[in-house]
Amino acid sequence: MIHDITRKLSRQLRIFKKRSASSREAWVRGRRIMPGGVSGEDFFFQPYPIQVEHASGAMIFDFDGNAYIDYNMAAGSLILGHGNRRVHQSLENTMETYGTSVTGVPNPLELQLATEITDIVRSAERVRFTSSGSEANMLAIRLALSRGKRSKVGKFEGFCHGSFDYGLVSASVPRGEGGPARAPYPFAASEDVSEHSLYNTLVMPFNRLEETALLIRKNRRELACVIMEPLGGGYRPAGRDFVRGVRELTEKYDIPLIFDEITTGFRVGLGGMQEKYRVTPDMTALGKILGGGLPVGAVAGLREFMDPLVPGRRGEMSVYHSGTYNGNSLSMAAGLATLYQLKKEGTYPYLEKITQTIRKEIEGLEQTYGLRAQVLGISSILNLVFTRGKITNYRDISKADASARQLFDLCLANKGIFLFPGRPAFISTALTKPDLARTLEVMESTFDYMASPL
Numbered sequence: 001m002i003h004d005i006t007r008k009l010s011r012q013l014r015i016f017k018k019r020s021a022s023s024r025e026a027w028v029r030g031r032r033i034m035p036g037g038v039s040g041e042d043f044f045f046q047p048y049p050i051q052v053e054h055a056s057g058a059m060i061f062d063f064d065g066n067a068y069i070d071y072n073m074a075a076g077s078l079i080l081g082h083g084n085r086r087v088h089q090s091l092e093n094t095m096e097t098y099g100t101s102v103t104g105v106p107n108p109l110e111l112q113l114a115t116e117i118t119d120i121v122r123s124a125e126r127v128r129f130t131s132s133g134s135e136a137n138m139l140a141i142r143l144a145l146s147r148g149k150r151s152k153v154g155k156f157e158g159f160c161h162g163s164f165d166y167g168l169v170s171a172s173v174p175r176g177e178g179g180p181a182r183a184p185y186p187f188a189a190s191e192d193v194s195e196h197s198l199y200n201t202l203v204m205p206f207n208r209l210e211e212t213a214l215l216i217r218k219n220r221r222e223l224a225c226v227i228m229e230p231l232g233g234g235y236r237p238a239g240r241d242f243v244r245g246v247r248e249l250t251e252k253y254d255i256p257l258i259f260d261e262i263t264t265g266f267r268v269g270l271g272g273m274q275e276k277y278r279v280t281p282d283m284t285a286l287g288k289i290l291g292g293g294l295p296v297g298a299v300a301g302l303r304e305f306m307d308p309l310v311p312g313r314r315g316e317m318s319v320y321h322s323g324t325y326n327g328n329s330l331s332m333a334a335g336l337a338t339l340y341q342l343k344k345e346g347t348y349p350y351l352e353k354i355t356q357t358i359r360k361e362i363e364g365l366e367q368t369y370g371l372r373a374q375v376l377g378i379s380s381i382l383n384l385v386f387t388r389g390k391i392t393n394y395r396d397i398s399k400a401d402a403s404a405r406q407l408f409d410l411c412l413a414n415k416g417i418f419l420f421p422g423r424p425a426f427i428s429t430a431l432t433k434p435d436l437a438r439t440l441e442v443m444e445s446t447f448d449y450m451a452s453p454l
């Protein structure tokens, strides 16, 4: 039970604004020339985002001189913290060798990183680099559509695969507008999504195998692919049976299966969710950690699905794909330096240990203070949702208490812990023991504050 939540929210907002006057001023100036003062919808939060003056290791520092232990880590793309020494060094060496950046003609770092991917990722027989995760998902879907006469894209409700039509269909759905849970309606989560894309998207309920199987069977002659992120519902991992079941069905009906491992790739373990589940999709979209903090994306797929990308295939269908910064030397170098460190023994167990400590602490606090919360996530991803209801997918998560989470995030921010509001926390190897101790201390005082009368 959270006492006086409205008054507490107003009080914490006041504190936030008092602490971050320079951030507000910069944001107001930015808003005059950049829509919303941000470079992306997901970069905004209420009342306004803090402006980062500099970042180092596990920390970010805002324009007002406040220090925060950072659990956003560049939206999950930094797993070694800010300005990791080896990544930094590798970028400097690469600039010495190639100048600002080599792109548009092949450089040896592309082949090195592609080779690493083929060694690590189950589905990777061939690799094509892009410059973002959205582009990787878009390309994987285009490759699937290029195979023939099938025109429908199968996806799961509540998943955003990036800033493009199919990525946005039903990415978010207002309560009551999604139709029946067993067979959700496609919903345009952005005004521009075309009728064509809406009509050609089959939306399925995540983590519900029986209903999904029915939909796949019914649409098997039209489905060009199924795309899934095997971690959903506020970052609840999909059931193993669900993932395996979808793989079996798609294989049976010759429907390419795409895994969106943009967030999970190299984070939940080196080989991503597919390694955890021992399931091989036909194509995998990668991004984030793969670029070590620089822009990157990649499609890593089985040869038969990737071959249409071979330029000038004689007498065969080909798929056009290009991009000025694809495979640029700096992103490749940062990615290689990151993977090199992730492959060292002990890295993932260390991340797991820290995450477990935070998870256990929150679970204990939840019991002590009776706040009806639960911790979701896997490996070095954590998410706190204020509901005790069973969470399997998007519909369940949308019933959680968003105001309670807003209050929690604000209280943490006001005490120097940055959890991007409403989003999961990403743990990095840069987190020190004192950072962890401070995080636990602030979490405890926040639970206490939330549960006590004002």
Ligand SMILES: Cc1ncc(COP(=O)(O)O)c(C=O)c1O
Residues within 6 Å of the ligand: 075, 132, 133, 134, 135, 137, 160, 161, 162, 163, 229, 260, 261, 262, 263, 287, 288, 297
């Ligand atoms: C699961 C998933 N897919 C796709 C994307 C889009 O990737 P990008 O922002 O690199 O375009 C994201 C970004 O957060 C993501 O988390």
